[in-house]
Amino acid sequence: MARATPEIPNASMADIAFLLLTFFLVTTTINNDKGLSIGLPPPPDPNQEQEVKMQEKNIFKIQVNSSDNLLVEGEPMSDVSGLKEMIKKFITNKGVDPASSESPEKAVISFKTDRGTSHKRFVEILDICQGAYYDIYAEQAGVTNKEFREAASRIGQDPEAKAIYEKGRAGYPMQISIAEPTKVGN
Amino acid sequence: MSKFKKKAEVKQEIPTSSMPDVVFMLLFFFMVTTEMRETTIHVKQQIPKASQLRKLERKTLVASLYIGEPTKAEDGKDAKIQANDVFIDTKEIIKWVNEEKSKLEEVEREQITIALKVDSESKRGIIADVETELRKGNARKILYTALDNSKVTKN
Numbered sequence: 242m243a244r245a246t247p248e249i250p251n252a253s254m255a256d257i258a259f260l261l262l263t264f265f266l267v268t269t270t271i272n273n274d275k276g277l278s279i280g281l282p283p284p285p286d287p288n289q290e291q292e293v294k295m296q297e298k299n300i301f302k303i304q305v306n307s308s309d310n311l312l313v314e315g316e317p318m319s320d321v322s323g324l325k326e327m328i329k330k331f332i333t334n335k336g337v338d339p340a341s342s343e344s345p346e347k348a349v350i351s352f353k354t355d356r357g358t359s360h361k362r363f364v365e366i367l368d369i370c371q372g373a374y375y376d377i378y379a380e381q382a383g384v385t386n387k388e389f390r391e392a393a394s395r396i397g398q399d400p401e402a403k404a405i406y407e408k409g410r411a412g413y414p415m416q417i418s419i420a421e422p423t424k425v426g427n
Numbered sequence: 428m429s430k431f432k433k434k435a436e437v438k439q440e441i442p443t444s445s446m447p448d449v450v451f452m453l454l455f456f457f458m459v460t461t462e463m464r465e466t467t468i469h470v471k472q473q474i475p476k477a478s479q480l481r482k483l484e485r486k487t488l489v490a491s492l493y494i495g496e497p498t499k500a501e502d503g504k505d506a507k508i509q510a511n512d513v514f515i516d517t518k519e520i521i522k523w524v525n526e527e528k529s530k531l532e533e534v535e536r537e538q539i540t541i542a543l544k545v546d547s548e549s550k551r552g553i554i555a556d557v558e559t560e561l562r563k564g565n566a567r568k569i570l571y572t573a574l575d576n577s578k579v580t581k582n
Contacts, residue, residue, distance in 0.1 A: 251447070258450040265457035274489065274542065275480040276572040284562045356552030360545045361475045363554075364573055368477035375479055386479075387577075394482040422555045 277367055279419070298340055299347045301331045303366060307357025307425045311366070321369060328373035332413065345413045353420040370417050378409030469502070470495035470509050475547045476576035483570065488538050490527040490566075492520075494553060495546030506549045508557060517556045524564035540568040 303324075304312040311318045318324065332348045334341040342348035350370050354363055372386075379389040382405045389409055392402035470493050483489055493509040507514045510523050528536045541561055545554060561569065 255447040255450055258447055258454055262450055262454045262457065265454065265461055269457055269461045274483045274486060274570075274572070275575065276542065276570040277477055277479065278481045278483075278540075278568070278570045281558055281562050281567040281569060283567070284565070354551045354555075356550060356555065358551040359547065360549045360551065360554060360571075361547035363551055364475040364477050364547075364571055367571070368479050368573070372479045390479065390481055394484055397484050422551050424552075 277364065277371060279367075279417070295349065296343075296347075299342050299349060301328060301342070301348065301350045303350065303352045303370070305352075305354045305358045305362055305366060307355040309359055309362040321365070324366075325369050325373050325376070328370060329376060332373065332377060349416045349418055351418045351420060354422045355425050356422045357425060358422065367417070367419075371415070374413065374415045374417075377413055381411065381413070382406075382409035384409075466509075466512050468493055468509065469499065469514070470497055470507055471546045471548070472544060473547045474544065474572055474574050477571075477573035478575070478577040480573060480575055481570075483540060483542070488531065488535060489540050489542050489570075490524075491542045491544055491572075492557065493544045494549055494557065496548065506546070506553050508553070517553075517560055520557060520560035521564040524561065524566045528566070537565070538568070539566050540570055541566050542570045542572050544572045 302312075302314055306312070311321065313324060313327065328350060331342055331350075332345050334343075334348070335345065336343045352366060352370060375386050375389060379386040382389055382392075384392070384405060389405065392399075392405040392409075395402040396406050472493065472495055491510075495506055497503060497507050497514075502514070508517065508520070509515070510520075515523060524539075524541075528539055531539060543554065543557070558569070561567065
């Protein structure tokens with residue numbers, strides 16, 4: 242007796258699956274939610290004239306002008322590769338060099354840009370500043386830089402990560418001050 | 428001599444019977460990981476690269492602002508701020524922050540993080556204005572979205 246075969250033809254299944262796969266491959270945007278995280282200072286109080294007195298030696302000045310040129314501690318710098326080491330040395334000085342910072346708690350990285358500075362340059366320098374701190378934290382916590390940053394993203398859920406984070410940060414507050422930009426370029 | 432003869436008899440075909448399975452597995456992977464973008468971005472987005480990236484702890488607490496030169500010529504050449512699907516003015520940011528905050532649970536409102544997705548070519552001026560408004564709006568955790576470059580340059 243002639244009967245229709247009850248099987249589904251599966252020769253074309255691979256083709257169909259490929260087509261669907263291609264569709265999802267093309268439409269997928271893997272969401273990028275990584276970046277440099279900072280906390281902004283509280284809004285300025287108009288009634289209170291804030292005057293912060295700080296010793297010159299405790300401030301590490303980084304300035305970038307509207308043409309993206311860099312001035313570090315008053316000296317022009319064209320190659321940024323040595324900047325991270327300079328910052329690390331400055332933070333961990335602890336009064337050894339009388340012209341550099343007294344202690345990590347007092348050390349502040351002051352980062353001033355211009356309104357015309359490009360965001361690319363800004364991110365590059367901020368990356369170096371944060372990198373210097375993360376390197377110090379990682380070393381103190383006995384993990385690698387990457388492991389430390391991963392732990393820092395999980396402090397809410399993972400007590401172990403929080404322990405690493407706190408061990409690394411102890412005694413070294415991240416003090417990167419991003420100053421109001423100057424108004425040379427627009 | 429017989430040794431060589433044996434070698435010549437080895438099959439040269441790749442087994443294809445498992446191909447649909449492999450393809451389906453890939454398909455499921457992409458189906459699960461895909462997130463359809465809910466907003467159309469109207470500004471240029473060439474995200475800068477950095478190495479010291481941090482992941483966001485909780486995605487639900489994030490609101491994004493897109494800043495860059497408009498992609499359409501009729502919108503002008505100056506960098507603009509896009510929130511959700513529309514361009515907004517710097518003055519409207521506080522209002523926008525409050526709207527975003529009201530979407531969250533009451534206890535979590537102060538933990539809101541603003542992801543600033545800024546084009547590399549944008550100038551600091553506009554970003555500083557946005558930051559000033561965010562400070563006023565009391566949304567002080569911000570994240571400059573950046574791509575990872577640590578694979579390329581060792582840090």
